[in-house]
Amino acid sequence: MARTTRTPRVDFVIVSNRLPIDAKPTADGEDQWVTSPGGLVAALQPVMAGREAAWVGWPGRADTELAPFSLDKTHYVPVSMSEQELAEHYEGMSNATIWPLYHDVIVPPEFHREWWDSYTRVNQRFAEAAASVAEQDGFVWVQDYQLQLVPQMLRGLRPDLRIGYFHHIPFPPYELFAQLPWRQEILHGLLGADVVGFQRVADASNMRQAVRRNFGYSMNKPIVRVPVDARLPRDPHAPPVTASKTREVRVDAFPISLDQAAIVEMATTDSVIARSREIREELGNPNTIFLGVDRLDYTKGISHRLKAFGELLEEGTLQASDAVFVQLASPSRERVESYRELRDDIELQVGRINGDFGHLDRPAIVYLHQNMSREEMMALYLACDVMVVTPLRDGMNLVAKEFVSARTDNKGVLVLSEFTGAADELDQALMVNPHDIDGMKEAFVAAAHMPVAEATRRMAELRATVEEHDVRRWATGFLDAVTPHTPKPRR
Numbered sequence: 001m002a003r004t005t006r007t008p009r010v011d012f013v014i015v016s017n018r019l020p021i022d023a024k025p026t027a028d029g030e031d032q033w034v035t036s037p038g039g040l041v042a043a044l045q046p047v048m049a050g051r052e053a054a055w056v057g058w059p060g061r062a063d064t065e066l067a068p069f070s071l072d073k074t075h076y077v078p079v080s081m082s083e084q085e086l087a088e089h090y091e092g093m094s095n096a097t098i099w100p101l102y103h104d105v106i107v108p109p110e111f112h113r114e115w116w117d118s119y120t121r122v123n124q125r126f127a128e129a130a131a132s133v134a135e136q137d138g139f140v141w142v143q144d145y146q147l148q149l150v151p152q153m154l155r156g157l158r159p160d161l162r163i164g165y166f167h168h169i170p171f172p173p174y175e176l177f178a179q180l181p182w183r184q185e186i187l188h189g190l191l192g193a194d195v196v197g198f199q200r201v202a203d204a205s206n207m208r209q210a211v212r213r214n215f216g217y218s219m220n221k222p223i224v225r226v227p228v229d230a231r232l233p234r235d236p237h238a239p240p241v242t243a244s245k246t247r248e249v250r251v252d253a254f255p256i257s258l259d260q261a262a263i264v265e266m267a268t269t270d271s272v273i274a275r276s277r278e279i280r281e282e283l284g285n286p287n288t289i290f291l292g293v294d295r296l297d298y299t300k301g302i303s304h305r306l307k308a309f310g311e312l313l314e315e316g317t318l319q320a321s322d323a324v325f326v327q328l329a330s331p332s333r334e335r336v337e338s339y340r341e342l343r344d345d346i347e348l349q350v351g352r353i354n355g356d357f358g359h360l361d362r363p364a365i366v367y368l369h370q371n372m373s374r375e376e377m378m379a380l381y382l383a384c385d386v387m388v389v390t391p392l393r394d395g396m397n398l399v400a401k402e403f404v405s406a407r408t409d410n411k412g413v414l415v416l417s418e419f420t421g422a423a424d425e426l427d428q429a430l431m432v433n434p435h436d437i438d439g440m441k442e443a444f445v446a447a448a449h450m451p452v453a454e455a456t457r458r459m460a461e462l463r464a465t466v467e468e469h470d471v472r473r474w475a476t477g478f479l480d481a482v483t484p485h486t487p488k489p490r491r
């Protein structure tokens with residue numbers, strides 16, 4: 001890749017907490033850029049392909065000042081964070097306050113004023129960095145919950161810009177959102193955008209309700225009329241705003257997707273297909289391979305699904321001699337207390353189930369706490385019989401869509417939690433409530449024994465859905481909403 005250090009102003013800027021590439025020091029002390037993990041990168045890559053654009057984000061290491069640089073047509077603008085900001089903005093406010101609050105308070109959110117101050121400071125830094133690279137009248141697309149204040153801050157710095165914000169995780173019902181001591185600041189921050197996009201219709205409606213309850217702005221779904229001189233604080237008991245000078249903010253659903261063609265290309269290579277056969281062999285050619293692929297996160301419902309699997313073994317409905325559960329749990333947010341506790345809990349549970357039901361040559365659960373290459377992941381999708389995607393709450397869940405996309409053989413069954421954004425679209429999956437362990441057990445058994453004709457029909461429909469609603473449609477829909485003149489993703 002051609003690397004330069006020139007950073008021109010461009011008319012298309014992405015802002016996300018992490019850059020799509022992480023700086024990793026090599027043995028000789030030089031930085032090497034490697035693709036950073038996560039669904040956001042995979043989703044935005046096709047949008048960026050071949051276009052002159054800038055990407056503003058944190059380079060994955062604390063206390064590191066890096067100069068902007070360019071690789072091919074993308075200009076990277078690293079935003080630094082101190083060790084303390086990493087602890088307070090990223091691990092604290094983003095991942096120990098907002099993340100659990102927005103995911104149904106599965107673990108209790110913590111509210112700390114120092115974390116909020118740090119979140120505000122870091123958001124301001126991101127807004128300034130974006131303002132410095134965006135061309136006059138350009139478009140800036142802010143991504144996700146770590147940066148909810150950026151749209152308004154950016155509007156203050158650069159009123160000429162068109163600003164989009166996309167929220168990748170759920171937006172909670174008002175009764176939960178209202179717990180946030182800084183709820184008005186967050187809403188005000190988001191309303192700085194021209195379009196605020198969500199995964200589900202329900203998320204968009206939750207935000208509009210929060211705006212109505214806090215600010216009383218008039219709206220005509222999905223448009224909210226925001227007074228141009230909106231300031232905080234605002235008294236929630238004040239009468240509805242009737243100011244004549246308003247700007248329109250569209251608060252709407254734009255469910256994210258993936259590049260199915262790229263997945264198909266990877267999943268149909270000879271080496272991936274051969275590897276999938278090898279995996280089945282290595283697992284002892286059991287009748288049924290169940291597969292879970294997640295970040296190790298308490299929202300993913302890993303322990304609920306392992307409990308269901310363990311009970312099926314205990315009752316003898318399944319035998320470890322002919323059924324195996326492969327659970328890939330990639331390391332995530334390892335310095336946050338609740339994630340450390342989760343790891344201990346899951347590993348204890350896996351150990352117990354394997355201790356009770358495993359054989360010398362074959363554990364009941366193959367548990368891998370590691371990152372895996374995309375190719376190996378594709379081979380796992382092809383090797384399994386039942387893909388188990390059972391989060392307690394998830395904005396979208398692209399693993400479900402990846403699995404479906406990879407199964408060009410129209411085989412395999414998807415068991416899907418109704419609490420994922422994906423459930424709104426993938427209605428041919430076996431839908432489960434992950435809190436209902438008996439219901440989940442029934443779904444596992446039904447999936448393992450599903451007649452081939454039914455499985456094939458369901459998979460073909462699932463694949464057609466993802467093909468039709470792929471990532472280009474997501475990006476095009478969003479960009480059209482922001483401005484009909486924004487350049488579109490390339491084919």
Ligand code: F6P
Binds near residue numbers: 332
């Ligand atoms: O789902 C939200 C998200 O921020 C993704 O964008 C990202 O891939 C994942 O969570 C992990 O994020 P991080 O490791 O930066 O906390």
